[in-house]
Amino acid sequence: MRVLSGPRRWLAFGVLGLTVAVGAPAALAQSESPQELAARGNSSSVDRTHAVRQAIQGGRARNVILFIGDGMGDSEITIARNYAKGAAGRLAMDALPLTGAYTTYSVTKGDPSKPDYVTDSAASGSGWATGKKTYNGAISVDPQGKPVPTILELAKRNGFRTGDVTTAEVQDATPAVLGAHVVNRDCKGPDETSAKCAVNAKENGGAGSIAEQLVQTRPDVLLGGGAKYFRQTVKAGPFAGKTVLDQAKAADYQIVTDANSLRDAHANKPVLGLFTDGNMDLQWTGPGAKVGGTAPTTCQPNTTLPASQPKLADMTRKALDLLERKGRDRWTSKGFFLQVEGASIDKQDHAANPCGQIGETIGFDDAVAAGMDYAKNHPDTLVIVTADHGHTSQIIPNDAKSPGQTATLVTHDGAPMTINYATNPAGQSQEHTGTQVRIAGYGPQAANVVGVTDQTDLFRTLSRALGVR
Numbered sequence: 418m419r420v421l422s423g424p425r426r427w428l429a430f431g432v433l434g435l436t437v438a439v440g441a442p443a444a445l446a447q448s449e450s451p452q453e454l455a456a457r458g459n460s461s462s463v464d465r466t467h468a469v470r471q472a473i474q475g476g477r478a479r480n481v482i483l484f485i486g487d488g489m490g491d492s493e494i495t496i497a498r499n500y501a502k503g504a505a506g507r508l509a510m511d512a513l514p515l516t517g518a519y520t521t522y523s524v525t526k527g528d529p530s531k532p533d534y535v536t537d538s539a540a541s542g543s544g545w546a547t548g549k550k551t552y553n554g555a556i557s558v559d560p561q562g563k564p565v566p567t568i569l570e571l572a573k574r575n576g577f578r579t580g581d582v583t584t585a586e587v588q589d590a591t592p593a594v595l596g597a598h599v600v601n602r603d604c605k606g607p608d609e610t611s612a613k614c615a616v617n618a619k620e621n622g623g624a625g626s627i628a629e630q631l632v633q634t635r636p637d638v639l640l641g642g643g644a645k646y647f648r649q650t651v652k653a654g655p656f657a658g659k660t661v662l663d664q665a666k667a668a669d670y671q672i673v674t675d676a677n678s679l680r681d682a683h684a685n686k687p688v689l690g691l692f693t694d695g696n697m698d699l700q701w702t703g704p705g706a707k708v709g710g711t712a713p714t715t716c717q718p719n720t721t722l723p724a725s726q727p728k729l730a731d732m733t734r735k736a737l738d739l740l741e742r743k744g745r746d747r748w749t750s751k752g753f754f755l756q757v758e759g760a761s762i763d764k765q766d767h768a769a770n771p772c773g774q775i776g777e778t779i780g781f782d783d784a785v786a787a788g789m790d791y792a793k794n795h796p797d798t799l800v801i802v803t804a805d806h807g808h809t810s811q812i813i814p815n816d817a818k819s820p821g822q823t824a825t826l827v828t829h830d831g832a833p834m835t836i837n838y839a840t841n842p843a844g845q846s847q848e849h850t851g852t853q854v855r856i857a858g859y860g861p862q863a864a865n866v867v868g869v870t871d872q873t874d875l876f877r878t879l880s881r882a883l884g885v886r
């Protein structure tokens with residue numbers, strides 16, 4: 418076919434029925450709503466000035482949905498996109514209309530005047546959840562170990578319903594920073610807390626482990642893994658001698674353990690979903706990266722994944738349904754704050770397992786799509802999609818002589834893509850990196866993600882959107 422340009426090119430493609438797949442004529446951009454822009458994505462050669470202007474909304478949001486891809490730097494997003502959608506394809510998270518980058522550094526333990534350039538999920542989570550920088554390993558405490566109020570606690574105190582959803586243990590750093598305050602992220606149950614967080618232990622007059630504190634904070638919806646910590650025994654206080662699960666039941670939680678019981682959960686009581694003892698299972702499998710590389714191959718669905726385990730998108734849809742329904746039943750017109758974490762993008766990056774990492778990124782993207790569907794029907798909803806820190810994986814030339822571990826995958830394009838893991842020698846856990854990461858937004862206050870901000874600014878964007886202090 419002869420190459421045409423301008424309107425005739427569109428006409429030619431239109432006749433062939435290809436217009437939608439290739440792009441949209443410039444004239445259409447003038448009538449695009451923020452929802453249409455979000456639905457279509459940003460991949461276009463049209464003038465987007467008007468559409469971006471329309472996407473900027475001030476004021477308050479009724480609801481906030483915060484998506485955290487753990488360890489999901491630009492490199493992890495690009496790897497997942499290339500593999501699953503092709504280099505010119507787009508993920509659901511790519512469709513948010515306003516995008517910026519934010520810095521993620523933490524502070525040095527013992528000398529908080531000095532940055533620690535590579536954060537962990539605990540310090541970064543504490544940063545976006547409280548607006549204050551702290552040291553690696555801290556769960557919403559300041560560098561001196563003092564609790565700092567979190568966005569979920571402030572939302573709850575101000576009458577919003579709250580949800581906290583993850584594919585990790587619910588006591589893992591990202592879900593923990595919203596409803597617990599301990600000096601060490603390892604203090605997931607009463608036993609670990611006695612050993613590593615004496616100042617927080619119940620028997621010493623503290624608020625207890627992360628599991629106990631999450632129950633005490635009592636979000637309306639708390640979903641993920643980590644059931645084993647709920648079987649530990651509370652050591653002091655009104656629940657001494659009982660399990661943390663007993664404490665959750667006394668707090669009126671409905672306990673659900675699989676996809677069916679989650680589906681049946683109702684909105685008139687809070688819901689605690691504990692679907693695995695540890696972290697939830699991976700969506701995909703494939704060869705691990707190794708020194709010298711792998712033969713080009715493709716990823717496979719994880720056949721050992723139990724069908725009874727809900728996917729992150731299922732948990733997100735149910736959380737939205739529960740939080741929305743509860744609002745309808747009550748006199749209050751206030752909305753909700755919901756955090757959704759794709760946790761094992763990070764964990765499989767640590768393990769130099771590209772298919773595990775990509776499958777979790779795609780599972781997270783499906784959850785983002787569910788959140789955007791909700792927001793399109795509830796335009797007073799702020800959606801943020803971001804990460805907590807960068808990570809190891811990099812796309813390198815197929816003929817590069819990397820000293821690290823590599824794997825070559827055949828992508829959606831039918832082309833080989835080589836992924837490199839080289840922040841530690843083979844056999845050791847790969848490391849986070851100190852790069853800035855993407856933050857994207859849609860809805861009221863989303864303009865505050867544009868440009869280069871810091872992770873702690875996200876706390877202020879969320880609190881301004883909900884009108885809480």
Ligand SMILES: [Zn+2]
Nearest residue numbers: 488763764767
């Ligand atoms: Zn990590």
